[in-house]
Amino acid sequence: MTHQSISADLRLHLNWRCDRNAPYGDQQKAVIDTESRQMARRTIAAWPGYAPTPLVDLPGLAKELGVARIRIKHEAKRFTLKSFKALGGAYGVMRILQRETGASIDDIMAGKVKDKVAGVTVCCATDGNHGRAVAWGAQLAGARCVIYLHSHVSEGREAAIAAYGAEIARIDGNYDDSVRQAAEDAKANGWIVVSDTSWPGYEEIPAWVKQGYTVIMGEAMEQLGDDRPSHLFVQAGVGGLACAAIGPLWEDWGADRPFCTVVEPHEADCIYQSAVQGQMANGLGSLDTVMACLSAGEASPLAWAILQTGADAFITIDDHFSPGAMRRFAYGGEDGPMVVGESGCAGLAGLMAMAADPLAREAVGLGPDADVLLIASEGATDPSIYEEIIGKPADAVGETI
Ligand SMILES: Cc1ncc(COP(=O)(O)O)c(C=O)c1O
Known part of the structure; x- marks a missing residue:
């Protein structure tokens, strides 16, 4: 196989820029390093309700897909927010409040600088999970929060975000229109935008967001113990989750890290296209995908700084794999049921697409000894879509984890 393979179901690009022996360098450490990971972990572990999310073994699924073992980090259990996004948006808010008030996060959380915190307004545009996380972080600390929603949300x-005390601004138009409006209003009113993606000149806050996400892999590396996985499949929108998973594995385990594959929908392929073209590039897809939270047209440059040489492979998959993976989780067979949403299951969807393609399997060494790590990045964050796909509401699925 050359470095690329393409079918209707699956496109695979092997990353020849990834030298597995290369050290985790300054470019990567500027985004995520041991110190920033430790600070995020210490801070987030002190929040009310914190507990590591479970790492779930799926022996039945491993048998079905012809690998030795599959373990999945269940981020639907992250605080009360049902997605890993809780870590990034809320941590970004705390770091902003620390910067703006000059107080420690402990003092902010203890309500010692209430008046100063109440004078800060954070805002963001979102189509769901990130806005919920920013609203939750602002509510935890007592700051004002305005969330911009476009007409398709x-x-x-909206109700889930408003429940965390945020003011909602509904915008005519699409996601990009809501991003523009949030930026304009922030500038006019002295508010602070909390974005999960970066652009030149706006890097500090999205780096904090990504550092918050590293708590997932920090916990996972402890839970995995000596049984290190051979493969990681991680889904991507702008690439924040993927860089926060791969960065720590690269920094701590070096060449012994798992073979890391970044998974995107065919129609939202900005990271895949960047890998193929060897530089940051726009996706070529329509952005219309059932994996709605992965619908990003442009990668985050900070994420790309880690993924461009840290990921071993990039794949895009057809949309039909996502409902298939959701159903496999919901009707879990001998593994028992799990509630995982359309974007949350994309890592498994990518593994299923690869497992069904003998050439692709061979190209990434996905054989009978493979030990696979996945991240279920969300539960039923949109209950009506979940019910439509699964045929029953999430609370009737019978998950006991
Ligand atoms: C549930 C879920 N999974 C994965 C992602 C992808 O994360 P990123 O955009 O950081 O790549 C998102 C992003 O919003 C998400 O909400």
Whole structure:
């Protein structure tokens, strides 16, 4: 196989820029390093309700897909927010408040600088999970929060964000229009935008967001113990989750890290296209995908700084794999049921697409001895879509984890 393979179901690009023996360098450490990971872990572990999310073994699924073992980090259990995004958006808010008030995060959380915190307004545009996380972080600390929603965001998602005390600004138009409006209003009013993606000149806050996400892999590396996985499949929108998973593995385990594959939908392929072209590039897809949270047209440059040489492979998959993976989780067979949403299951969807393609399997060494790590990045964050796909509501699935 050359470095690229393409079918209707699966496109695979092997990353020839990834030298597995290369050290984790300054470019990567500027985004995520041991110190920033430790600070995020210490801070987040002190929040009310913190507990590591479970690492779940799926022996039945491993048998079905012809690998030795599959373990999955269950981020639907992250605080009360049902997605890993809780870590990034809320941590970004705390770091902003620390910077703006000059107080420690401990003092902010203890309510010792209430008046100063109440004078800060954070805002962001979102189509769901990130806005919920920013609203939650602002509510935890007592700051004001305004969340911009475009016209396609469901009322269910709006209600979930408003429940955390955020003011909602509904914008005519699409996601990009809501991003523009949030930026304009922030500038006019002295508010602070909390974005999960970066652009030149706006890097500090999105780096904090990504550092918050590293708590997932920090916990996972402890839970995995000596049984290190041979493969990681991690889904990507702008690449924040993927860089926060791969960065720590690269920094701590070096060449012994798992073979890391970044998974995107065919129609939202900005990271895949960047890998193919060897530089940051826009996706070529329509952005219309059932994996709605992965629908990003441009990668985050900070994420790309880690992924461009840290990921071993990039794949895009057809949309049908996502409902298939959701159903496999919901009707879990001998593994028992798990509630995982459309974007949350994309790592498994990518593994299923690869497992069904003998050439692709061979190209990435996905044989009978493979020990695979996945991240279920969300639960049923949009309950009506979940029910439509699964045929019953999330609370009727019978998950006991
Ligand atoms: C559930 C879920 N999974 C994965 C992602 C992808 O994360 P990123 O955009 O950082 O690549 C998102 C992003 O919003 C998400 O909400």
